[in-house]
Amino acid sequence: MDFLKTRYSVLKWLVLVAAYGYLAYLLLSYDGYGDLWLQWSRSFAANWGWLLLALLLVPVNWVLEAKKWQILLRGVEDLSLHSSLRAVLGGNTAAFFTPNRLGEFPGRSVFLNRGNRVHGMLLGLYSAFSQTLVILLAGIPCVLLLFGQSSTKFWHYELAATLIFFVLLGVYLVLPKIFRKISTINYLKKYRRLLLALSSLKHTKLLAVCGVALLRYGVFCTQFYLLLRFFGVPLTAWQGVTGIASYYLFVTFTPSFAFSEGAVRASYAVVVLGMFSGNTVGIATAGVVVWLVNFVLPMLGGSYFFAKTTI
Secondary structure (H helix, E strand, O other): OHHHHHHHHHHHHHHHHHHHHHHHHHHHHOOOHHHHHHHHHHHHHHHHHHHHHHHHHHHHHHHHHHHHHHHHHOOOOOOOHHHHHHHHHHHHHHHOOOEOOOOHHHHHHOOOOHHHHHHHHHHHHHHHHHHHHHHHHHHHHHHHHHHOOOOOHHHHHHHHHHHHHHHHHHHHHHHHHHHHHHOOOHHHHHHHHHHHHHHOOOHHHHHHHHHHHHHHHHHHHHHHHHHHHHOOOOOOHHHHHHHHHHHHHHHHOOOOEHHHHHHHHHHHHHHHHOOOOOOHHHHHHHHHHHHHHHHHHHHHHHHHHHHHOOO
16 A cells, blocks of 8 residues: 555656656747747736726636536545636646647546546546537537638538537537446446446436536636737737637647647637737737636646645
8 A cells, every 4th residue: 555655656756747847848948038028018008907807707617627526426436626726727737738638638547536536537528518508519610610611621620510519519428328237247246336327317417517617718818809909919809709719629629738829829819810900919928828827827726735645
């Protein structure tokens, strides 16, 4: 037992070292500090209110994600909203250096009782599906409105995104039945309790999770709009809705490591929102800053909780 505790403790600290190592690499290799400082100095005096509103929405964003996690775990392990928030922020640490944040849900699950950790990782699929479904539902028509008539290649993207949406929706709603069927297989008897628990998820719970995901989507889209205004990129309501929804659709389906998302987001922000404004530096900077405030800052806070947890 002491050996296992030592091994898990070493693993935990390796995760923290990897996360902070990647962050240090990113900060040292970033070559846009001049543009960032120029945009910041120009914007802060005149537009600081937009920045303040965006920062005030950071805790709202992550409390909503914690609420999703709390709803999904209800009946498996009843977490307070505070405990759920600690787990969500801690999961960001493990997500920081893994492709497409694959380490997020194993990272969250270490905050659960040991007997519930595998269950928690599987329930993480529902949390990820719900947010992806909302991004697809909003983004598909917006991409069509922005790009559908200008280039035939976006029709291929639209078709692929639409197919992905319906596949994910089907999987999201049918997974409980699949788990119930699998639980009857003889050689999986030792997992029967886990599979039956997963099969007991009701559609009302899954729809509630999607409802929270929709609220969270509205929050981080609003944050991006506020940061664009802070950096002097004026958008009409129509431009903001269609442009930001399209932007998040592209970002979601681009393979990347979380530590490199800043560059990915800045590139897509310029491609999409550059249609409405010539202030490409301001657009790119807003794309980087929305990533900093919504992922890097919570990762720094989550690493404290991750370091304190007992694996």
